[in-house]
Amino acid sequence: MKQKKAIVIGGASGIGKGITDALLANRYEVGITGIEKDIIKNLQDSGKENLIIEYLDCITDDISATMTELIERLDGLDVLIFSAGIGNLNKNIGYEIENNANQLNVLAFTEIADWSYRFFEKQGYGHFVGISSVSGLFGSRVAPAYHAAKSYQIAYMEGLRQKASKDRKSGISIYITDIRPGFVITPLTEGKRLFWASTIETAGKQIYRLIHKKATIGYVSKRWQIVAIIIKILPRWIRNRM
Numbered sequence: 001m002k003q004k005k006a007i008v009i010g011g012a013s014g015i016g017k018g019i020t021d022a023l024l025a026n027r028y029e030v031g032i033t034g035i036e037k038d039i040i041k042n043l044q045d046s047g048k049e050n051l052i053i054e055y056l057d058c059i060t061d062d063i064s065a066t067m068t069e070l071i072e073r074l075d076g077l078d079v080l081i082f083s084a085g086i087g088n089l090n091k092n093i094g095y096e097i098e099n100n101a102n103q104l105n106v107l108a109f110t111e112i113a114d115w116s117y118r119f120f121e122k123q124g125y126g127h128f129v130g131i132s133s134v135s136g137l138f139g140s141r142v143a144p145a146y147h148a149a150k151s152y153q154i155a156y157m158e159g160l161r162q163k164a165s166k167d168r169k170s171g172i173s174i175y176i177t178d179i180r181p182g183f184v185i186t187p188l189t190e191g192k193r194l195f196w197a198s199t200i201e202t203a204g205k206q207i208y209r210l211i212h213k214k215a216t217i218g219y220v221s222k223r224w225q226i227v228a229i230i231i232k233i234l235p236r237w238i239r240n241r242m
């Protein structure tokens with residue numbers, strides 16, 4: 001069987017690293033991007049089999065050029081996973097920092113999702129996976145822009161999913177998976193009081209399984225779906241006090 005190829009944007013650390021390790025363990029050939037030069041160099045020096053690493057700052061660099069190069073080096077692409085994200089949790093820090101995060105969480109997310117979809121349309125198949133969040137299901141006074149950006153990602157992927165469902169009827173086999181983690185122990189959640197938190201390794205394995213079965217939406221861990229349901233039915237006056 002032909003070896004499957006995946007790209008993980010933000011695959012050098014955090015949840016993205018968990019996903020990369022799970023993909024490698026399942027014999028994928030993986031191209032990852034990151035912005036920490038030391039981590040990238042260490043990974044390159046480690047000579048890990050089936051792993052290609054590129055530097056890509058999604059806010060300042062040419063996304064399209066790096067994606068094209070990675071796909072050429074991998075010699076194909078089956079799955080693109082967008083895991084990169086900036087979360088300014090616990091701090092209501094003003095629009096300059098919030099908009100810097102928005103450049104990654106909203107603008108780069110859109111560019112990469114759109115770029116991938118067009119690439120998959122041309123080749124006739126492919127799978128886009130975005131790591132949104134349970135945070136996208138409600139607004140929050142402690143991190144307004146982060147929650148809003150995650151809502152954007154959720155709605156954007158719903159739109160792409162509708163398009164993919166239509167395209168599949170005309171023989172173009174594209175799938176969209178929206179992964180909504182609750183809490184995962186990474187630098188993003190440092191200093192926050194966590195519950196039902198997964199490790200990077202567990203989250204990576206669960207996300208791999210959701211990718212493998214081409215799930216439309218997946219909660220990580222699964223029990224966060226209960227929180228999602230409760231949030232949907234909560235009256236506004238209770239949400240206002242959250």
Ligand SMILES: NC(=O)c1ccc[n+]([C@@H]2O[C@H](COP(=O)([O-])OP(=O)(O)OC[C@H]3O[C@@H](n4cnc5c(N)ncnc54)[C@H](OP(=O)(O)O)[C@@H]3O)[C@@H](O)[C@H]2O)c1
Nearest residue numbers: 010013014015034035036057058084085133183184186188
């Ligand atoms: N942790 C949680 O509890 C949780 C919950 C729900 C959703 N999420 C979502 O999961 C995703 C991964 O988060 P995480 O917890 O793994 O966070 P993290 O450990 O802080 O990792 C952030 C990731 O984003 C990348 N990144 C940051 N700025 C970038 C830029 N300008 N260009 C390209 N990549 C950039 C980082 O690359 P480097 O490795 O090179 O620094 C890293 O891979 C995010 O989208 C986050 O919103 C996380």
